[in-house]
Amino acid sequence: MGAWSTAINGNDTFLDIYQNFFDLYNQGANIQDISKQIVDEFAEMFDDYDDRNNALFALALAQWETKSLDPKIFEQVKAIIESGIDLELWKGPGTTDRVLEKRKNILDKFLNQISLEKEKPKRRVKPKFEFSTVQLVKAVAPDGRKVFEASEEFVNGVYSQTGSAIFWESGGGGSVFYFEEQGRTVSARWVDSQTLEVIHDEKIVFTKKDDSFYYCGDQGKVIYVPAA
Template identity: 25%
Template sequence: MGTWGTGLYSNDLALDLKGTYMRLLKEGKTKEEVERLTIEQYEDTMECEDEDDETIDAWLVLADLEWKYGRLSERVKARALGYLETGKALEAWEECSKSDYKNREQVLEQLREKLLSPMPAEKKIRVPKPYECEWKLGDVFAYQFTSDYSKEKGVENHYMVFRVIQLVRSKSDNSIQPVVQVYKWMGKELPGLDVIYKECLLPSTGIKHPEGYLKLKSIAYEWNIDISSKRQIKKGSLFYLGNSPAISVIPQQKRYTNEGGMFLYKWIEEYFIDRYLVWKDVENIPSHIDEQEHMRPNTYQWRLGDVFAYKFNTEYSKEKGLLNKYILFRVIELLWDKEKDCINPVIEVYQWLGDEVPSSEIIKQTPLLPMMPLEDPSKYVENQRLNYNMILDTMDEADIEKGNLIYLGREEVIISCSKQIHKTIEDHLYEWKSIENVIVDRYLEWKDVDFITY
């Protein structure tokens, strides 16, 4: 624990605990919930059998915070006073200088007197409105570099381009944050929307030797951006280019999503520039087709975020006891298939099965259904290698039997979970006529596995 003074908050642990406590307060939780969750987060320190100086400091800081905000519980008060009145809170300072010992002694005595004095009334905490990203799925932006860092790297006033592919609601603060894909392109002039059809994606993986990642094919392309407020987005640096509901990719392009790729919007220039300089001369990064005029809407007009209920009606579902049951899926991407000159939707299926048509809202409380055969569940959990996506092969209106597919609405925002990792790979390309058998099998294999995340 880093310590730089004799004050109650002059160490890393105290500041970290204060940050946690204040965050929980601002989330609107009750005083009991805030206390419980704070202690749980620092359980290894606060509940350890061998009470060291960190254990004592943590309880003293929590007591001070609770008293200050009018929320001091008898449990925390008793624990803190126990350390203060027995002298244990001062033992760790006995080997320090006389002046430090005296100063710390004074700090602790002031805290003891405070905890024994009448506590102020419970203070109201202003709960900030969580940020909700106003960008839409498929929106494409050009970002112009203006920072000192861009000047240092020789790319000041240059542009880079990104596209919004997901909108994620955070479980921690209820904010809605964007997930984007960035393109391996940089230029001095503001580009047009067609640039995304000509350039390949820029990996978000930060590495020194990209060739090794290419061999393993474990390349991350998603960028999870954390924006705290609309004011963070500097005027004059972000330019809207248009909306592209479909993106063109070759089958070999692999996409991975994980929470580890999250970064603060204020660091966007450093991240974009650093990744671009690492990858700009690397060949064989999967690229897009280069002819925008081939893009045309799919005949059934699915859009990003569309949610459907599908009714099982085959002999196979009857054999498995699921005839006339409904399952849910959501369109998360539209991929251009260059060879077949068509758009293939990518869907996520939910681990829900019912006798009645549900509302689209149910997907917000329902785990995703993995789209891989269940062999040994433990290896998927340990390695976080759960594939949740299905790419549907060439589809026409005639492929979809009317009455079996019911449109429920559009849900642009999904719920985040730090443990969920999903990837799209070319091996999981399914013809529409075969998806019922696949989904039935996956559902029956995974329905009783309790570690699936959403």
């Protein structure tokens, strides 16, 4: 059960289910599909004697907060609390009457809370999306008209891909290559204004690998050289 307080959310089982429910909810998933997915994914918790109560409490609260409380879930929670089954799990060496009374009060308050329909569903919170880059290469062409750049790209702090592009001073630009292997060595140099040489880790598997570039009449080639 992993309990660390008498609070309704004071255990690992509750938090796992509650947080996963709202991860799906905030991604825009259908509310009925969310509950089914939670029950399926955490079937072991819902079937386990020690975890079952907290699993149901978490699902019930999440459903109540989203105005989707399943009557069957509510009745199961009500039966658990009114019968005292949950308190039996708390009894054992070192558990005082004071602790049991505190847990009982919390359960009674929780049941009263979900017995009344919530006025408005909890608002969906749009998942955070942060894009960041770590620049690996920046090389200005001899003609001064364009620059080649390569960077590792991250979404919410997680590596996504290593991409590259040529940008023209007039505002144009286009990708050259990208791959999905973090930490691979890559560098580049302009042989002349129309020839870009890319030196790369020979183990890189490119997802995109253009051998030419073109913008407003400015045309050139890209040469790939595996590092020795």
